[in-house]
Amino acid sequence: MSNPSILILAGDGIGPEVMDEVKKIITWYGDKRGLVFDVTEDLVGGAAYDAHGVPLTDETMARAQEVDAVMLGAVGGPKYDVLDFSVKPERGLLRLRKEMDLFANLRPAQCFDALADFSSLKKDLVAGLDIMIVRELTSGVYFGQPRGIFEENGERVGLNTQRYTESEIARVARSAFELAKRRDNRVTSVEKANVMESGILWREVVTAIRDAEYPEIELSHMYADNCAMQLVRRPKQFDVILTDNLFGDILSDCAAMLTGSLGMLPSASLGAPMANGRPKAMYEPVHGSAPDIAGQGKANPIACILSFAMALRYSFDQGDEATRLEKAVEKVLADGVRTADLMGPEGGTPVSTTEMGAKILAAL
Amino acid sequence: MSNPSILILAGDGIGPEVMDEVKKIITWYGDKRGLVFDVTEDLVGGAAYDAHGVPLTDETMARAQEVDAVMLGAVGGPKYDVLDFSVKPERGLLRLRKEMDLFANLRPAQCFDALADFSSLKKDLVAGLDIMIVRELTSGVYFGQPRGIFEENGERVGLNTQRYTESEIARVARSAFELAKRRDNRVTSVEKANVMESGILWREVVTAIRDAEYPEIELSHMYADNCAMQLVRRPKQFDVILTDNLFGDILSDCAAMLTGSLGMLPSASLGAPMANGRPKAMYEPVHGSAPDIAGQGKANPIACILSFAMALRYSFDQGDEATRLEKAVEKVLADGVRTADLMGPEGGTPVSTTEMGAKILAAL
Ligand SMILES: CC(C)[C@H](C(=O)O)[C@@H](O)C(=O)O
Ligand SMILES: CC(C)[C@H](C(=O)O)[C@@H](O)C(=O)O
Numbered sequence: 001m002s003n004p005s006i007l008i009l010a011g012d013g014i015g016p017e018v019m020d021e022v023k024k025i026i027t028w029y030g031d032k033r034g035l036v037f038d039v040t041e042d043l044v045g046g047a048a049y050d051a052h053g054v055p056l057t058d059e060t061m062a063r064a065q066e067v068d069a070v071m072l073g074a075v076g077g078p079k080y081d082v083l084d085f086s087v088k089p090e091r092g093l094l095r096l097r098k099e100m101d102l103f104a105n106l107r108p109a110q111c112f113d114a115l116a117d118f119s120s121l122k123k124d125l126v127a128g129l130d131i132m133i134v135r136e137l138t139s140g141v142y143f144g145q146p147r148g149i150f151e152e153n154g155e156r157v158g159l160n161t162q163r164y165t166e167s168e169i170a171r172v173a174r175s176a177f178e179l180a181k182r183r184d185n186r187v188t189s190v191e192k193a194n195v196m197e198s199g200i201l202w203r204e205v206v207t208a209i210r211d212a213e214y215p216e217i218e219l220s221h222m223y224a225d226n227c228a229m230q231l232v233r234r235p236k237q238f239d240v241i242l243t244d245n246l247f248g249d250i251l252s253d254c255a256a257m258l259t260g261s262l263g264m265l266p267s268a269s270l271g272a273p274m275a276n277g278r279p280k281a282m283y284e285p286v287h288g289s290a291p292d293i294a295g296q297g298k299a300n301p302i303a304c305i306l307s308f309a310m311a312l313r314y315s316f317d318q319g320d321e322a323t324r325l326e327k328a329v330e331k332v333l334a335d336g337v338r339t340a341d342l343m344g345p346e347g348g349t350p351v352s353t354t355e356m357g358a359k360i361l362a363a364l
Numbered sequence: 365m366s367n368p369s370i371l372i373l374a375g376d377g378i379g380p381e382v383m384d385e386v387k388k389i390i391t392w393y394g395d396k397r398g399l400v401f402d403v404t405e406d407l408v409g410g411a412a413y414d415a416h417g418v419p420l421t422d423e424t425m426a427r428a429q430e431v432d433a434v435m436l437g438a439v440g441g442p443k444y445d446v447l448d449f450s451v452k453p454e455r456g457l458l459r460l461r462k463e464m465d466l467f468a469n470l471r472p473a474q475c476f477d478a479l480a481d482f483s484s485l486k487k488d489l490v491a492g493l494d495i496m497i498v499r500e501l502t503s504g505v506y507f508g509q510p511r512g513i514f515e516e517n518g519e520r521v522g523l524n525t526q527r528y529t530e531s532e533i534a535r536v537a538r539s540a541f542e543l544a545k546r547r548d549n550r551v552t553s554v555e556k557a558n559v560m561e562s563g564i565l566w567r568e569v570v571t572a573i574r575d576a577e578y579p580e581i582e583l584s585h586m587y588a589d590n591c592a593m594q595l596v597r598r599p600k601q602f603d604v605i606l607t608d609n610l611f612g613d614i615l616s617d618c619a620a621m622l623t624g625s626l627g628m629l630p631s632a633s634l635g636a637p638m639a640n641g642r643p644k645a646m647y648e649p650v651h652g653s654a655p656d657i658a659g660q661g662k663a664n665p666i667a668c669i670l671s672f673a674m675a676l677r678y679s680f681d682q683g684d685e686a687t688r689l690e691k692a693v694e695k696v697l698a699d700g701v702r703t704a705d706l707m708g709p710e711g712g713t714p715v716s717t718t719e720m721g722a723k724i725l726a727a728l
Contacts, residue, residue: 090558120485120597141505141526141560148561155530158565162505162524165516192610194440194454196505197512201522228618229626232596233484246556250614254592262593 009044013289014299015073021301021357045075045089055092070282074289102269104175105137109255114333118260134176135248169205176242186239263300266307283307297352300339328363373408377653378663379437385665385721409439409453419456434646438653466633468539469501473619478697482624498540499612533569540606541578550603627664630671647671661716664703692727
């Protein structure tokens with residue numbers, strides 16, 4: 001049997017720096033735990049645009065379809081702001097999500113004990129926080145047709161279409177219920193059914209799936225505006241949050257910020273099972289390309305490293321190894337090791353990106 | 365000259381209780397400051413449905429078009445959850461917004477000194493907070509056509525349309541710039557131009573209006589997901605936030621929660637000037653109908669009272685009287701007078717809805 005394969009798309013800004021640390025960890029797993037991966041690398045985002053004039057080439061797209069998992073760094077930067085919509089770095093990322101059909105985006109918002117002081121929220125509201133946001137990632141207003149800017153009655157009109165089919169809602173709902181089964185058995189489904197018909201259908205389908213297939217799960221429904229409010233007010237009330245592409249974009253960033261550092265948060269984007277039984281999958285840190293600190297050795301590699309832990313768990317069936325890696329990160333944090341973004345009033349040992357990577361390797 | 369006119373639509377849940385306190389304040393202004401208003405009352409939401417089978421009758425709608433200002437309490441309750449979309453209490457509110465063409469929804473998020481401990485955020489992050497959110501209220505995905513639930517390829521599809529014309533964007537942008545001129549001269553315009561064409565048009569039009577008409581205003585652009593994050597991270601960075609109907613719904617609730625109590629926050633929804641020079645206008649608290657505490661004398665009337673202060677300022681050109689009312693509220697809070705929602709660990713004098721109203725009247 002051939003080794004499992006990983007395609008690394010480090011992208012722009014701090015993407016390459018944080019991914020360098022992940023590569024060392026992948027190597028460690030091969031050397032020390034007999035988990036050998038076939039790793040290839042390619043370009044995405046602005047880096048791909050600079051080399052090829054598009055944010056993702058057809059060749060890279062085809063390769064992403066073949067591997068067992070894609071590890072993505074980050075895309076974008078001010079240099080590319082002037083580019084046309086169709087070739088902006090983000091389009092590369094959105095093409096990967098859409099063509100790989102990665103419909104379930106898992107965004108854990110966890111607060112690490114060692115960093116609870118870091119949140120802008122009061123400590124007791126976030127200590128021990130552990131939310132899993134499941135965001136639909138391949139439909140909704142991100143991809144709905146018609147869309148564009150049109151001329152009408154002598155002026156321009158900007159148009160986008162929010163569109164969800166029953167089957168699109170059903171499959172991501174199942175992902176959320178499956179996750180809830182291994183957690184606290186609670187799902188909060190979020191939409192604006194009081195204002196949008198797409199939200200009414202969302203609520204109906206999610207309820208029907210629960211009733212028919214997951215009667216043991218406690219399902220509640222919440223409007224998106226109230227959810228934003230409740231995340232700030234009492235975030236620990238949530239277990240799994242299930243929502244659409246656009247609401248998920250906003251609410252997961254809000255939840256991420258509750259934990260105190262974006263530099264800590266991983267994500268997994270999963271599709272249907274491939275022939276080998278593994279899901280189509282892409283893993284990426286929630287933080288962006290952070291062009292302001294790129295190339296200075298200041299970036300925190302933990303979000304990207306924890307994204308690889310998610311790959312171990314969801315793509316490679318190595319839950320124990322994933323936990324090993326997560327525990328190594330926790331230990332390093334408990335020891336007071338801190339990249340610049342984690343330096344708070346209580347001090348700690350300031351380290352660079354590579355030093356943080358080395359400490360985590362040492363703790364493994 | 366006839367007296368300025370106010371239509372009171374107290375609505376459902378705690379709406380009538382909090383509005384009762386506003387009525388006493390309106391009377392006080394007539395008796396003590398010579399500001400006599402012609403006040404009439406009518407039904408909206410579930411209350412209108414119970415009486416007439418619709419959440420807003422044509423007669424009430426016509427009356428709302430004629431008065432100088434509408435004061436709205438709150439709509440909705442679990443009793444009405446089973447109703448069809450078309451007659452839900454919310455439709456009454458949305459019809460008022462749309463037919464009165466109240467395109468600019470002003471939602472101040474202010475943190476009262478006496479209540480800074482109340483926020484879930486650390487005190488130094490919110491003390492002195494003063495953001496003005498300007499939300500477009502009559503277009504976007506709330507009203508765009510086509511919409512509905514359709515049958516397609518053997519399954520149902522939920523559809524909504526996000527639609528903005530140049531002139532719709534321009535007029536609400538002007539409202540935001542005008543407000544910024546009387547504040548800190550800064551506007552942050554929020555969309556998802558990296559993903560949605562309607563956001564691209566939004567950004568272009570807002571920029572063009574600034575360049576042509578408000579060169580002195582500092583304009584910046586932010587994606588909606590990042591804005592949710594920045595509101596939690598460092599809310600005091602904002603002065604005026606300008607955004608569309610759906611993003612405004614979510615972000616204003618998030619901002620509201622930062623201040624610690626929803627029971628404190630007013631809003632104004634303004635349209636074009638009428639023949640008498642006053643804008644079409646509706647004023648309402650940001651909080652909802654809170655059915656769980658309705659009828660128990662527990663509701664906080666301050667948000668509704670401060671909504672009347674906004675009416676004094678924006679409809680009746682009585683900025684000084686608005687400030688007088690706001691100062692009275694601040695004084696009562698500084699004295700430790702607290703409705704149930706404001707009772708924190710530091711204690712205070714617990715009062716009912718009517719007692720809070722009486723204290724504010726006494727402080728006037
Ligand atoms: C970069 C951007 C297109 C993307 C999105 O809007 O989905 C990002 O915000 C995210 O959440 O992954
Ligand atoms: C009640 C509901 C229709 C309304 C909205 O979504 O606009 C409310 O959430 C608001 O913000 O005023």
